[in-house]
Amino acid sequence: MKKFDTIEYLSVGTPKQREAFRVLSHHKIIELLAQYRPVLAGTFPLDIAVPGSDLDVLCYWQEAGHFKQHVTNSFSGFENFTLREVTINNQHTIITNFFADGLEVEVFGQNIPVKQQMAYRHMIIEYKILSKKGDNFRQQVIALKQSGLKTEPAFAQLLGIEGNPYTALLEFNV
Incomplete structure (x- = not known):
């Protein structure tokens, strides 16, 4: 989705988006x-950021x-810099976290083009759902996130989606 190709839209968004x-x-x-x-x-x-939400930057290496x-080299000078390698969905993943x-900020890199990564696909589906369902639904998602739920489980609960929210959401028809 072209809207998310750059971060320029954040510059005219909500106060949290402008800070990001x-x-x-x-x-x-x-x-x-x-x-x-x-x-x-x-x-x-x-x-739908809540206190403690991080800036998730997806990368394709x-x-x-x-x-x-x-x-x-780019980020090790930042506060609380960490780098770890894990396997997520059978994919070698490199994750860097730091504070700015x-x-x-979480830099999440996989050897998969960004628009094919799960996090991007979730975001696009969630964007379409939020666009269709409106601000009341957005506020319900935020409330569930503030109570401790992660984003995808919050959407799944509100939409009545059963099973693994991370995979089921990808199959949800908007």
Whole structure:
């Protein structure tokens, strides 16, 4: 979805979105990751961020070692920098976390084009649902998130989706 290809839309969004834009722009986070085709996903683009929500930056790497070196060189000076490698959905995944101006940033990299990654696909479906269901539904999602639920389980609960919310949501017809 073209809207999410850059972070410019955040600059005219809600106060939380404008703060996310300021942090990402001031620290050149998207710019530093440009070669990995970064896309901000998750709660900030959808305007459902709650205290403690992080800025999820999805990246597509083709060489794991180069990506690890690049994110380490670019972000290791930030507060609470960590880098870990895990397997998610049978995919080698490199995750970097750090804080910039009090906001946690998570750089999530896989050897899968960003628009095919689960987090991006979830965001697009959730965006369509929020667009269709309106602000009352958005507020219900936020309330569930504030009570401790993660985003996908909150959507699944409100929509009456059964089973694994992460996979079932991908099959939800909007």
